Amino acid sequence: MHVFTAVFLVALLLTTAARLWLAIRHIHYIRGHRDTVPQEFATQINLAAHQKAADYSCAKTRLHMVHAVVDALLLLALTLGGGLQLLSDAWAGWLGNGLAFGMALIISVAVIVSIMEIPIDIYRIFVIEAGFGFNQMTPVLFIVDLLKQALLATVFGVPLLFCVLWLMAKMGTYWWFYVWLAWVGFNVLVLAIYPTYIAPLFNKFSPMENPELKTRVEQLLARCGFKSQGLFVMDGSKRSNHGNAYFTGFGAAKRIVFFDTLLSRLEPAEIEAVLAHELGHYKLYHVIKRMLWTFAVSLGFLWLLGMLINEPWFYQGLNVTTPSTAMALLLFFMITPIFTFLLQPLLSAYSRMHEYEADQYAVRFASASDLMRALVKLYKDNASTLTPDPLHSAFYDSHPPATLRIARLQGAVHN
Numbered sequence: 001m002h003v004f005t006a007v008f009l010v011a012l013l014l015t016t017a018a019r020l021w022l023a024i025r026h027i028h029y030i031r032g033h034r035d036t037v038p039q040e041f042a043t044q045i046n047l048a049a050h051q052k053a054a055d056y057s058c059a060k061t062r063l064h065m066v067h068a069v070v071d072a073l074l075l076l077a078l079t080l081g082g083g084l085q086l087l088s089d090a091w092a093g094w095l096g097n098g099l100a101f102g103m104a105l106i107i108s109v110a111v112i113v114s115i116m117e118i119p120i121d122i123y124r125i126f127v128i129e130a131g132f133g134f135n136q137m138t139p140v141l142f143i144v145d146l147l148k149q150a151l152l153a154t155v156f157g158v159p160l161l162f163c164v165l166w167l168m169a170k171m172g173t174y175w176w177f178y179v180w181l182a183w184v185g186f187n188v189l190v191l192a193i194y195p196t197y198i199a200p201l202f203n204k205f206s207p208m209e210n211p212e213l214k215t216r217v218e219q220l221l222a223r224c225g226f227k228s229q230g231l232f233v234m235d236g237s238k239r240s241n242h243g244n245a246y247f248t249g250f251g252a253a254k255r256i257v258f259f260d261t262l263l264s265r266l267e268p269a270e271i272e273a274v275l276a277h278e279l280g281h282y283k284l285y286h287v288i289k290r291m292l293w294t295f296a297v298s299l300g301f302l303w304l305l306g307m308l309i310n311e312p313w314f315y316q317g318l319n320v321t322t323p324s325t326a327m328a329l330l331l332f333f334m335i336t337p338i339f340t341f342l343l344q345p346l347l348s349a350y351s352r353m354h355e356y357e358a359d360q361y362a363v364r365f366a367s368a369s370d371l372m373r374a375l376v377k378l379y380k381d382n383a384s385t386l387t388p389d390p391l392h393s394a395f396y397d398s399h400p401p402a403t404l405r406i407a408r409l410q411g412a413v414h415n
């Protein structure tokens with residue numbers, strides 16, 4: 001056995017085992033706390049709602065376990081099982097070894113992976129989400145969404161892929177830096193056009209019409225020094241009963257968006273507090289910081305790929321006998337997640353730090369009590385478990401556990 005083959009198999013086994021072990025821990029922990037509402041929530045969330053959240057979280061986690069196994073088996077089939085080499089031989093025999101070959105190889109793998117994801121998505125939406133009363137999506141809408149996503153991938157992804165492969169072929173030793181510049185430019189472009197041209201393909205955005213709420217929100221924006229292109233309500237209820245609020249875009253294209261489900265469940269003061277939290281992310285530069293962090297990491301990964309692309313062992317260890325730039329790109333980004341899995345708690349901790357900071361910002365411009373009430377309603381309405389396994393939460397949760405988050409806000413109230 002090739003040395004890198006052994007390293008790859010050990011990494012894949014350990015990562016998959018860790019994902020399954022964390023999921024099992026999470027389910028056992030939630031079940032162990034299913035019959036008792038945490039004391040700090042006992043007056044606001046009844047036992048039936050707490051148990052629904054526990055069962056919903058366990059159902060999603062079991063599906064996550066299936067997804068972990070499917071991911072591992074698909075990766076094995078494409079690499080050591082010879083799937084990538086089979087596709088490479090087929091496309092090379094038809095298209096040769098130029099840019100068309102590279103694009104065909106990568107697109108075909110992307111299609112295969114996407115097709116494998118569809119049954120999991122169907123089960124999640126039409127079994128789990130529907131079973132717990134959250135799904136509003138019809139089979140027709142599901143298919144339409146898939147077609148729209150495929151269209152967007154074609155319109156944006158294919159030109160980007162062509163650019164990347166062309167730069168890899170033409171820019172010499174430092175191709176990875178030019179690819180990184182193209183990647184950064186592409187992301188900035190998508191961020192700029194998403195609110196106006198992409199998001200409306202999937203949802204309807206209407207100007208906020210509630211005069212009381214609109215006045216309250218505009219006063220909050222004035223206090224925070226935030227200027228936006230407008231306040232919009234999104235028809236999130238056409239797909240799900242979950243609710244949220246967010247802002248999108250940058251520069252003159254900034255928009256504040258409320259899910260219609262959120263507006264139907266929260267009082268105006270609570271909506272104001274939720275928006276103050278979202279504005280905190282912007283005013284504290286969390287969005288920019290995450291973008292810069294993502295760009296820095298992508299530069300590091302592309303540099304590493306530049307070091308590996310000419311190494312025979314990199315291909316041989318993954319059962320590839322005909323190296324190519326497209327194959328290197330595929331192999332690298334397919335196996336990277338299994339070698340970086342243990343870094344996930346650091347990313348989650350960084351995100352949770354931002355959530356705490358945004359909460360602190362929110363209570364400067366809105367009521368901490370209103371924010372707590374809003375969060376508790378959202379935990380209840382979205383069936384978010386109040387008792388996640390701490391280790392599982394440290395790996396996966398971008399937001400702090402409910403008990404810790406509410407405790408900090410209570411401290412802000414008392415201070």
